[in-house]
Amino acid sequence: MPDPLDALRLPVVPVEPRPEFAAALLRRIEGTAEPPAGQPATVRYFVTDLDAALAFYRDLLGFTVELRPSPAFAMLYRGHLRLLLSVPGHAGGGNALPDGSVPAPGGWNRIALRVSDLSAMVAELSAKGARFRTGITTGVTVRQILLHDPAGNLVELFEPGAGYHERTRHEEEHR
Numbered sequence: 001m002p003d004p005l006d007a008l009r010l011p012v013v014p015v016e017p018r019p020e021f022a023a024a025l026l027r028r029i030e031g032t033a034e035p036p037a038g039q040p041a042t043v044r045y046f047v048t049d050l051d052a053a054l055a056f057y058r059d060l061l062g063f064t065v066e067l068r069p070s071p072a073f074a075m076l077y078r079g080h081l082r083l084l085l086s087v088p089g090h091a092g093g094g095n096a097l098p099d100g101s102v103p104a105p106g107g108w109n110r111i112a113l114r115v116s117d118l119s120a121m122v123a124e125l126s127a128k129g130a131r132f133r134t135g136i137t138t139g140v141t142v143r144q145i146l147l148h149d150p151a152g153n154l155v156e157l158f159e160p161g162a163g164y165h166e167r168t169r170h171e172e173e174h175r
Contacts, residue, residue, distance in 0.1 A: 015069045044084040045153045046105045050074060052150035053085050060125060061113060061155065081111065105151035118143050118159035141165075 017025070047053040054074055057063040063076040063083060072087040088104060115121045118136060122145055126132075133146040133154060144158040 015067070017067045018064075021066050041080060042082045042084065043111050044086060045111075045149070045151070046088050047085050047149065047151035047153070048087065048105060049150055050085060050087050056149050057083060057085075060128060060130060078113065081113075083111070105149075105153050108154065110146065110154035110156050112144075112156040112158055115157050115159055118145065118157060121157055 045053070050068075050071060050073075054065060054068070054076075057076055057078075058065055061078065063078045066075045066077050066082075068074040074085045076083045076085065122132070122136060125147065131148045133148055136143055136145045138161075141161050141164040142158045143161060144156055146154050146156055149155060
């Protein structure tokens, strides 16, 4: 006779983080880790298909998959940007709010990724089937375009122009 609690047990999912991530985690646990130079910016996107989202961000936009502990969650990095991808309706994928609403992909919020040659990047992404929400637009200090990830979340690609400014590390350290 099967155990009636088997229906309630969660499957064991092996987690194989990148070796660098595992080594850094071990250093933190042992108390030998150096404090981080600066905290990365973190963005969470809700997606409908984690495999499609991972392929999009990894293969088209150059993110590194840091950790994927379940079919409903992944952590990626691109420079100092940490991107958390969650599938709503799964454990760890966003819980219902008191009014019953649940997280969903899409909207106008977005991450902005700097590129050195916007026209070349758009041509490359178009050839790979990327879906754009806008054409290239020119602002005061940037050229930009909006594209959709597989779940409909927006990603802004921008190319700095004359007059564009970001704080340097030196400016950040002396604030």
